[in-house]
Each structure stands twice: as C-alpha cells, then as structure tokens.
C-alpha cells in the first residue's frame with residue numbers, strides 16, 4: 001500500500017535513508033517536508049505494517065521533481081520502486097504537470113535503469129553536483145500537462 005508519510009514513520013524511514021544514501025537527509029529534513037513544505041509530497045510503501053520504501057516529490061505549478069526515492073535493502077528487486085514511481089507519474093499526470101524531472105548520481109546504475117524503464121531520458125550532466133564531487137545526470141519525463 002502506498003500512503004502519506006507521517007511522523008510515526010520516521011524511525012523506519014531514517015533506517016532506510018541511512019542504508020540507502022551516503023549524504024542522507026536528517027530526521028528534521030523529513031519533518032520539514034511532511035509538515036511545513038506545502039509543495040512537498042512524501043509517500044511510503046507499507047506492507048504488513050512495515051515501511052519498505054519511500055518517495056518524495058515536489059509539484060510547482062506544472063513542473064514536478066522527484067526529491068528522494070529509496071527502498072529498504074532487504075526489499076529490493078521486488079518492484080517496489082517501480083510501483084512508487086508509477087504512482088508519482090500518475091499523480092503528476094492527474095495534476096496536469098508537463099514535466100517530471102530528477103537528478104541521479106552518474107554511478108547509480110540501478111536507479112538509472114529504473115528511471116529509463118519509467119520513461120525518463122538523460123538530458124544533461126550537472127558537473128560536481130554532489131558534495132563529494134560526483135556528477136549528476138539530469139533526467140526528464142514529459143507528461144501530458146494541459147494538452
């Protein structure tokens with residue numbers, strides 16, 4: 001089940017976050033995203049009462065951006081990220097967004113494969129985008145918008 005992230009999820013969310021990312025968000029970052037940032041949407045994938053994955057995205061007028069995506073290590077390769085991405089794409093389509101974009105580390109082959117499977121294209125490289133100096137791939141998917 002995909003549902004809204006709540007403060008009660010944050011212990012489990014932080015576990016996934018820490019195992020998934022080198023430069024990870026802090027608990028306060030998630031608190032801000034779920035309670036204060038009006039542009040932010042934070043969702044979790046829950047199964048049998050356990051949070052197994054999460055996704056965050058902003059919608060600013062007709063422009064949408066993925067802010068985070070991670071799946072618990074033990075739950076990977078079961079289609080959870082694909083389900084989360086399909087959900088986000090559907091929500092953005094419903095809200096008449098024209099474009100959905102994201103940045104991903106150039107070395108993150110698993111995520112790049114996933115995004116290509118979801119219909120994203122590589123647009124350009126953002127040199128030294130991450131704190132450790134790694135480049136980001138900027139990827140985009142065109143949506144229906146108001147057409």
Ligand SMILES: CC(C)(COP(=O)(O)OP(=O)(O)OC[C@H]1O[C@@H](n2cnc3c(N)ncnc32)[C@H](O)[C@@H]1OP(=O)(O)O)[C@@H](O)C(=O)NCCC(=O)NCCS
Nearest residue numbers: 020069070071076077078079080081082104110111113114
């Ligand atoms: C990237 C990530 C979210 C994928 O989650 P997942 O639930 O295992 O992915 P899915 O099972 O839904 O896989 C969907 C597709 O993604 C691609 N994929 C996922 N893991 C992959 C891997 N290890 N190697 C290659 N392709 C992979 C495949 O195209 C796969 O489709 P397929 O099963 O038909 O081959 C997960 O590995 C993760 O949390 N990584 C750490 C955090 C991260 O990198 N987030 C993205 C930040 S931009």
